[in-house]
C-alpha cells in the first residue's frame with residue numbers, strides 16, 4: 616500500500632508553548648487509524664497541523680507525495696483533506712441541507728463543478744434526507760454527528776479526520792456511526808483517522824493505532840496483533 620499522508624519530524628507550538636515534538640507518522644492509503652491518548656496530550660493539535668490551522672515550527676507534512684506544509688487550510692481541503700471537528704460545529708440556525716451545502720465549498724477551485732449534494736450522502740445517512748429542511752440546532756447528538764460527517768464528505772475528501780466521533784452519542788447510535796464509517800472507507804475509498812477515547816470503538820473500527828503522550832507519538836501498532844487492554848494503561852487516567 617502507498618502512503619497517503621506522511622508527517623516527518625513534525626513539531627508545533629501555541630506561541631511559546633510547544634505542544635508537539637518530533638512526530639513521525641505514515642497513514643497508508645485506504646487505512647483506518649485510531650489516534651489515542653489521555654486528555655491534553657496533543658491529539659487535536661496534531662489534526663490542526665494536518666489541516667493547516669496551526670503552522671509547524673519544524674518538520675514537514677506530505678499528502679499524496681506533495682509537501683503541503685506551507686499550504687493554507689482551504690488549499691489542503693481542496694486537495695482532499697476533510698475534518699469532522701470535536702463538538703461537530705454544525706451551524707445551528709441553518710437547515711440540514713444548508714449545512715451540507717457549506718461543505719461543498721471545498722470543491723471550489725478544484726476544477727470541479729460545485730453542483731448539488733452528492734446522492735451518496737443521503738444514501739449513507741437516510742435520516743438526513745428525511746429531516747433536510749429542519750434547523751440543525753434541534754437535532755439529536757447522533758444526527759448532528761451524521762450531519763458533520765456528511766458535510767465533510769461533501770468536499771469529496773480522500774482523507775477524513777474525525778475528532779472524537781462518539782463523544783456525547785448514545786451507545787445505540789455509536790454502532791450506526793461505525794457502520795457509516797466502514798461504508799465510507801469501503802465504498803467511497805476514503806482513508807480515515809479517528810481521535811477516540813473509547814477504546815472498544817477504536818479497536819472495532821481501526822486497523823492501526825497510534826498512542827500520544829505529552830506531545831510525542833510513543834507507540835504504534837496493529838489493532839489485530841494487540842488488544843485494547845495492552846495499551847489501556849497508556850490512555851486511561
Ligand SMILES: Nc1ncnc2c1ncn2[C@@H]1O[C@H](COP(=O)(O)OP(=O)(O)OP(=O)(O)O)[C@@H](O)[C@H]1O
Pocket residue numbers: 629632634652653654655656657658659660661
Ligand atoms: N489554542 C490554544 N492555545 C494554547 N494552548 C492550547 C490551545 N489549544 C490547546 N492547547 C494546549 O495544547 C495541549 C494539547 O491540547 P489538545 O487539545 O491538542 O489535546 P488533546 O489530546 O486533543 O486533548 P483532548 O482529548 O482534551 O481534546 C494542551 O496542553 C492544551 O492546553
